[in-house]
Amino acid sequence: MEKEHIFKQYDAELNDIRSKLLEMGGRVEKMIADAMKALVERDSDLARRTIAIDHEINHLEMEIDEKCLQVLALRQPAARDLRFITLALKIVTDLERIGDQCTSVAKRAIELNDEPPLKPYIDLPRMATCASVMVKESLDAFVRGDADLAIKVCRDDQFVDDLNEQIQRELLTFMIEDPSSISRAIKLNYISKCLERIADHATNVAEMVIFMLKGKDIRHTAPPTPLS
Amino acid sequence: MEKEHIFKQYDAELNDIRSKLLEMGGRVEKMIADAMKALVERDSDLARRTIAIDHEINHLEMEIDEKCLQVLALRQPAARDLRFITLALKIVTDLERIGDQCTSVAKRAIELNDEPPLKPYIDLPRMATCASVMVKESLDAFVRGDADLAIKVCRDDQFVDDLNEQIQRELLTFMIEDPSSISRAIKLNYISKCLERIADHATNVAEMVIFMLKGKDIRHTAPPTPLS
Numbered sequence: 001m002e003k004e005h006i007f008k009q010y011d012a013e014l015n016d017i018r019s020k021l022l023e024m025g026g027r028v029e030k031m032i033a034d035a036m037k038a039l040v041e042r043d044s045d046l047a048r049r050t051i052a053i054d055h056e057i058n059h060l061e062m063e064i065d066e067k068c069l070q071v072l073a074l075r076q077p078a079a080r081d082l083r084f085i086t087l088a089l090k091i092v093t094d095l096e097r098i099g100d101q102c103t104s105v106a107k108r109a110i111e112l113n114d115e116p117p118l119k120p121y122i123d124l125p126r127m128a129t130c131a132s133v134m135v136k137e138s139l140d141a142f143v144r145g146d147a148d149l150a151i152k153v154c155r156d157d158q159f160v161d162d163l164n165e166q167i168q169r170e171l172l173t174f175m176i177e178d179p180s181s182i183s184r185a186i187k188l189n190y191i192s193k194c195l196e197r198i199a200d201h202a203t204n205v206a207e208m209v210i211f212m213l214k215g216k217d218i219r220h221t222a223p224p225t226p227l228s
Numbered sequence: 229m230e231k232e233h234i235f236k237q238y239d240a241e242l243n244d245i246r247s248k249l250l251e252m253g254g255r256v257e258k259m260i261a262d263a264m265k266a267l268v269e270r271d272s273d274l275a276r277r278t279i280a281i282d283h284e285i286n287h288l289e290m291e292i293d294e295k296c297l298q299v300l301a302l303r304q305p306a307a308r309d310l311r312f313i314t315l316a317l318k319i320v321t322d323l324e325r326i327g328d329q330c331t332s333v334a335k336r337a338i339e340l341n342d343e344p345p346l347k348p349y350i351d352l353p354r355m356a357t358c359a360s361v362m363v364k365e366s367l368d369a370f371v372r373g374d375a376d377l378a379i380k381v382c383r384d385d386q387f388v389d390d391l392n393e394q395i396q397r398e399l400l401t402f403m404i405e406d407p408s409s410i411s412r413a414i415k416l417n418y419i420s421k422c423l424e425r426i427a428d429h430a431t432n433v434a435e436m437v438i439f440m441l442k443g444k445d446i447r448h449t450a451p452p453t454p455l456s
Contacts, residue, residue, distance in 0.1 A: 069310055076304045082297060086317055093318055097432070168414070175400070176407060182400065193421070204325070 010075050017067050017088055018143050024060040024095050025139040027053065029132045031102035032198065036128040039109040039191065040121050047106040047113070057099035064092045083212050090208060091142060094201040098135060101194040101201075108187045108194075118174065118184045127163045127195045130156060134202035141206060147213045153206035160199035167192045241299050242309065245292060245316055246371050252288040252323050253367040255281065257360045259330035260426060264356040267337040267419065268349050275334040275341070285327035292320045311440050318436060319370060322429040326363060329422040329429075336415045336422075346402060346412045355391045355423045358384060362430035369434060375441045381434035388427035395420045 031050055038047035068085050071077060077085060112118075134153050141150035171185040171192075259278055266275035296313050299305060305313060340346075362381050369378035399413040399420075 065314075069314060072300060072314070073304075073306055073310055076301075078301055082301055086293075086297060086300070086314070089314055089317060090321055093321070093432075172403070172410065172414075176404065176410075179404060182404075186396070186400075204321075 010071075010077075013067070013071050013075070014081065014084070017064060017071070017085065020060065020064050020067065021088055021091065021095075022139060022143060024057065024064065024092065025135060027057055027060070028095050028098050028102070029136055031057070031099055032105075032128055032132040032135070032195075035102045035105040035109060036125050038106055039112065040125055042113045042117070044110045044113045047109045050106040051103050054099045054103045057096060061092045061096040065089060087142065087208055087212050091139070091205050094205050095135075098198050098201050101198050105191050105194045108191050112184060112187050115184055118181055118188065123163055123167050123170075124188070124191060124195065127160055127167070127192065127199075130160050130163070131195050131199040131202065134160070134199050134206075138202045138205040138209065142209045142212075145209075145213055147210055150206040150209040150213070154203055154210075157199050157203040160196055164192050164196040238299075238303050241295070241303070242312070245295050245299070245313065248288065248292050248295065249316055249319065249323075250367060250371060252285065252292065252320065253363060255285055255288070256323050256326050256330070257364055259285070259327055260333075260356055260360040260363070260423075263330045263333040263337060264353050266334055267340065268353055270341045270345070272338045272341045275337045278334040279331050282327045282331045285324060289320045289324040293317060315370065315436055315440050319367070319433050322433050323363075326426050326429050329426050333419050333422045336419050340412060340415050343412055346409055346416065351391055351395050351398075352416070352419060352423065355388055355395070355420065355427075358388050358391070359423050359427040359430065362388070362427050362434075366430045366433040366437065370437045370440075373437075373441055375438055378434040378437040378441070382431055382438075385427050385431040388424055392420050392424040 031053055034046055034050040034053075037043065038050060068089050071085055072082075075081075134156050137149050137156075138153045140146065141153065168189055171189050174181045175185045259281055262274055262278040262281075265271065266278060296317050299313055300310075303309075362384050365377050365384075366381045368374065369381065396417060399417050402409045403413045
């Protein structure tokens with residue numbers, strides 16, 4: 001009976017880490033959506049609230065880190081559980097850095113909201129939505145152990161990269177045609193870069209999940225391609 | 229006697245992780261220097277060799293990850309050793325991503341070497357040197373447990389950020405004055421961003437080291453600053 005009790009508690013601890021990670025992921029997704037809404041709807045109050053929430057993300061990171069350390073110290077997990085926990089430790093770092101990127105987007109939104117709009121925002125919200133879905137799916141792939149979903153996330157990264165390049169080119173034409181737009185264009189360019197980095201973090205998570213599940217790293221099996 | 233033998237072996241395993249991490253750091257520093265040299269001296273062969281080395285960095289990441297997992301599984305480390313190993317797991321991820329950034333720099337260098345030079349490179353090498361020192365010092369801070377050195381790394385990040393902004397502004401004037409320079413200016417801008425991200429990774433490592441040593445996260449204790 002005693003042994004069974006310990007097993008149940010151990011399972012509960014692993015489930016707790018899993019659900020805290022998903023909670024952190026959900027909050028980060030909301031940060032992405034809110035930071036973008038603050039830009040599109042010129043809502044600087046929402047931007048400030050988004051920046052304030054980053055604090056909670058950081059606390060969740062520390063909390064999950066501590067939970068993982070406790071399980072490692074007290075339960076001595078082996079094999080699959082050990083890989084799950086060590087990967088959780090790496091994933092929270094990516095989630096926390098996504099939160100940092102959202103904060104950067106929100107700060108630039110506040111600055112942009114003080115100036116006349118440069119153009120209607122269409123591609124940036126599309127990029128944000130795609131990056132947010134990638135974050136969600138990379139975490140789902142992790143908790144469900146779904147390699148196919150993780151592979152999809154890696155593929156979707158190309159779409160975000162392409163959108164980022166397209167946005168950069170478009171902003172460049174604005175800058176060349178009207179030097180008074182330069183300052184705003186640079187800020188929008190920065191936001192585009194932040195969204196691209198968010199997608200990169202999701203891709204990194206997905207790659208690590210594939211490595212956990214298949215025992216091989218998809219990033220590291222292909223030969224180097226000097227010009228791709 | 230038997231117990232002493234186990235202790236010695238355990239120490240040797242921890243030292244092995246420590247020295248492998250420093251080896252990985254040293255290789256990453258060389259990648260930064262070589263990628264920059266390939267750009268400044270227009271040496272595309274060196275750029276290709278740098279890209280090829282990324283493969284080794286990736287293998288070192290997997291090797292260190294495995295060593296950490298083995299120690300966690302077999303030795304059940306507690307307290308300080310547990311924090312050391314879980315932090316090592318996080319740090320290798322940053323080092324591997326620094327390698328990715330160096331690969332990106334080297335790829336852009338190959339492209340730029342096929343075109344006439346836009347201008348002599350002065351600030352980019354300065355940025356690369358500073359970022360490389362930050363990588364080295366963040367790892368030194370980790371293996372030595374030196375919080376002061378880690379704090380220095382965090383402060384140095386501002387210098388790299390400032391250089392990046394200065395380079396971006398300068399490239400913009402090139403683009404505005406001469407539209408034929410745009411394609412090259414965008415590539416140089418991208419390289420500047422890569423170097424800034426390398427410095428960010430070093431800063432992230434330093435922040436985690438401070439957290440390990442002081443038990444508090446310097447990123448997460450300050451109140452949110454909406455407009456800084």
